[in-house]
Amino acid sequence: MRISDSLILDRPEQNFFADPALDRAFGVVMALATEVYVQRDRVRALERKLEAAGIIDRADMDREPSEDERQANAEDREAFVEGLMINLLGKQQAKGAS
Amino acid sequence: MDDRSFVAAQDFLLSSKTFWTKQIYEDLKRTYEDAVARSGKTPTTPADVAAILEGDTLYRYFAWLERHLQRLKYAGRYGLVPYHDERRSVLAPPLRDTGAELSPTLEMPSYYRRVDIHQHPGGVMSDELDGYVYERGARSTTPLMGASHADLHHRFTDLVAAQDAERVLYGRILDMGCGFGKSTQPFHEAYPDARIDAIDLSGPCLALAAHQAPSRSSPKVRFRQMNACATDYEPDSFDLVTSTMLVHELPPGEIEKLFAEAARILAPGGRMVHLDFHAIDGPFARFMHYGHGLRNNEPFMQPWAEMDIHASLSDKGFTNIKVIPFQEAEGVDLENHAAWRFPWTVIQAELKTGG
Numbered sequence: 286m287r288i289s290d291s292l293i294l295d296r297p298e299q300n301f302f303a304d305p306a307l308d309r310a311f312g313v314v315m316a317l318a319t320e321v322y323v324q325r326d327r328v329r330a331l332e333r334k335l336e337a338a339g340i341i342d343r344a345d346m347d348r349e350p351s352e353d354e355r356q357a358n359a360e361d362r363e364a365f366v367e368g369l370m371i372n373l374l375g376k377q378q379a380k381g382a383s
Numbered sequence: 384m385d386d387r388s389f390v391a392a393q394d395f396l397l398s399s400k401t402f403w404t405k406q407i408y409e410d411l412k413r414t415y416e417d418a419v420a421r422s423g424k425t426p427t428t429p430a431d432v433a434a435i436l437e438g439d440t441l442y443r444y445f446a447w448l449e450r451h452l453q454r455l456k457y458a459g460r461y462g463l464v465p466y467h468d469e470r471r472s473v474l475a476p477p478l479r480d481t482g483a484e485l486s487p488t489l490e491m492p493s494y495y496r497r498v499d500i501h502q503h504p505g506g507v508m509s510d511e512l513d514g515y516v517y518e519r520g521a522r523s524t525t526p527l528m529g530a531s532h533a534d535l536h537h538r539f540t541d542l543v544a545a546q547d548a549e550r551v552l553y554g555r556i557l558d559m560g561c562g563f564g565k566s567t568q569p570f571h572e573a574y575p576d577a578r579i580d581a582i583d584l585s586g587p588c589l590a591l592a593a594h595q596a597p598s599r600s601s602p603k604v605r606f607r608q609m610n611a612c613a614t615d616y617e618p619d620s621f622d623l624v625t626s627t628m629l630v631h632e633l634p635p636g637e638i639e640k641l642f643a644e645a646a647r648i649l650a651p652g653g654r655m656v657h658l659d660f661h662a663i664d665g666p667f668a669r670f671m672h673y674g675h676g677l678r679n680n681e682p683f684m685q686p687w688a689e690m691d692i693h694a695s696l697s698d699k700g701f702t703n704i705k706v707i708p709f710q711e712a713e714g715v716d717l718e719n720h721a722a723w724r725f726p727w728t729v730i731q732a733e734l735k736t737g738g
C-alpha cells in the first residue's frame with residue numbers, strides 16, 4: 286500500500302499556524318526527522334555488528350577525526366552545505382520571469 | 384519496510400510524544416499561568432483559556448504535534464497501518480477461525496463509520512488487521528506510563544473487586560467495548576469462575592482477542608460482536624456490567640442508550656462500572672482535554688465530559704452513583720500532575736432492587 290491510499294479527499298486537514306504553509310512544512314520536517322532517526326539507528330546497528338565481527342573498533346570511530354580526514358571531507362561537506370543553503374538566496378538558476 | 388526501521392521510527396515518534404507530554408506541556412502551562420497572572424483575571428471556561436492560548440506559538444506547535452505525531456504513528460511511511468498491511472499474508476489467516484462469535488451483517492452505527500477513531504485510517508472495523516493495528520498502537524498511547532500501561536486495567540479491576548472481597552457478587556460479567564480483550568483478561572483473572580461475555584462492534588478486534596488473549600481457551604469467556612447499546616441479552620443476565628475507554632467514544636444519545644441497556648440486562652442490585660475520562664479539574668485541563676478529543680478524532684469527548692451523569696443514571700433506575708477520579712498509575716498526583724495526562728475517572732452505580 287502507498288501512503289497516498291489513505292488520503293481523504295473531501296476533508297481538509299486541521300491547521301494550527303497562522304499560515305497553513307507552516308503546518309505543511311513542519312510535516313515535511315517531522316517526516317525527514319523520522320527518516321534521519323531510522324538511518325541513525327541502522328548505522329549504529331551496523332557499527333555494533335562490525336565491531337562484534339572484529340572489523341571496526343567503535344571507540345576508534347568515535348574519536349575526533351585526524352586533520353587529514355577532515356580535509357579529505359572538506360570538498361564533500363562544502364558541496365553539501367552549498368546545495369542546502371543556496372535555496373535561501375532566492376535567486377533564479379535559469380533565467381525567466383521574476 | 385523492515386522491522387528494525389519500523390521500530391526505530393515508532394520509537395522516535397514515541398520519544399517525541401514524551402517530550403511533548405512533559406517539556407512542551409509544562410512550558411505551555413507556565414506560559415498560560417504567566418499570562419493569567421499578568422491579566423489579573425481568572426479564566427473560568429475553556430473559551431477563556433482559548434482566548435489566552437490560541438495565538439501562542441508554543442501552543443500552535445503543541446496542537447500540531449498532538450495531531451500529527453498520531454497521524455505519522457498510524458499512517459506515515461513507517462506507520463502502523465502500512466507495517467501490518469505488508470505482513471498480511473502471515474497475520475491474517477490465524478484470525479479467520481478463532482471462535483469469536485462474529486456477526487458480519489451487524490449494522491455499524493453512523494458515529495462509528497463517520498469518524499476514523501484515534502486517526503486510525505478506516506477506524507477499527509474496516510480491515511481484518513485492524514485489531515493488530517489497534518493493539519500495537521495502544522501500547523504507546525500514554526508515553527509516560529510505559530510498561531505500566533498494562534497495569535491500568537489491573538488497577539481498575541482491583542478497584543472493582545475490592546468492593547467484593549469475597550468474590551461472590553459477580554458470577555456473570557459483561558465487558559462492553561472489550562477491544563482486543565485487554566480489559567477482559569484482568570476480570571477473568573480476578574473472577575476465574577465467572578462467566579464473562581466480552582462484546583464489541585469491531586470484528587477484527589474480537590478476532591484478535593479470541594486469537595491471542597490468555598483467556599481464549601477458557602469456556603467461561605466469550606467474545607461476541609454486538610452493539611453495546613442494543614444487545615441480545617435477556618433482562619437479569621449480568622451481575623456486573625463494565626467497560627474501559629468506551630463511553631467517551633459515543634455521542635450523547637448513544638450513551639443514554641448504553642446506560643439504559645445496562646439497566647435492562649443487569650440483575651436487580653447489579654453493578655455498573657465504567658473507566659473513562661470525565662472528572663476534569665479546571666478550565667485549563669478542560670481546554671486541553673476537549674482539544675485532545677478534536678485533534679485525536681474523538682469528537683464526543685466534550686459532550687460526554689459535560690453530561691449530567693447523576694441525572695441520567697438515576698433516571699434509569701440506578702442508585703449509589705459515584706464519579707471518582709482514578710489514579711492510573713502509582714505515584715500520579717491527581718490534584719497537581721505536572722505532565723499531560725488523561726482525566727481518568729471511574730463511574731459506578733447500582734441498579735435499584737425491586738421497584
Ligand SMILES: C[S@@+](CC[C@H](N)C(=O)[O-])C[C@H]1O[C@@H](n2cnc3c(N)ncnc32)[C@H](O)[C@@H]1O
Pocket residue numbers: 495507559560561562563564565566582583584585588609610611612626627628629632633
Ligand atoms: C478505546 S477502545 C477500548 C477497548 C478495551 N476496553 C481496552 O480497554 O483496551 C473502545 C472500544 O469500544 C468499541 N465500541 C465503540 N462503540 C461501541 C458500541 N456501541 N458497542 C460495542 N463496542 C463499541 C470500539 O470498537 C473499541 O474496540
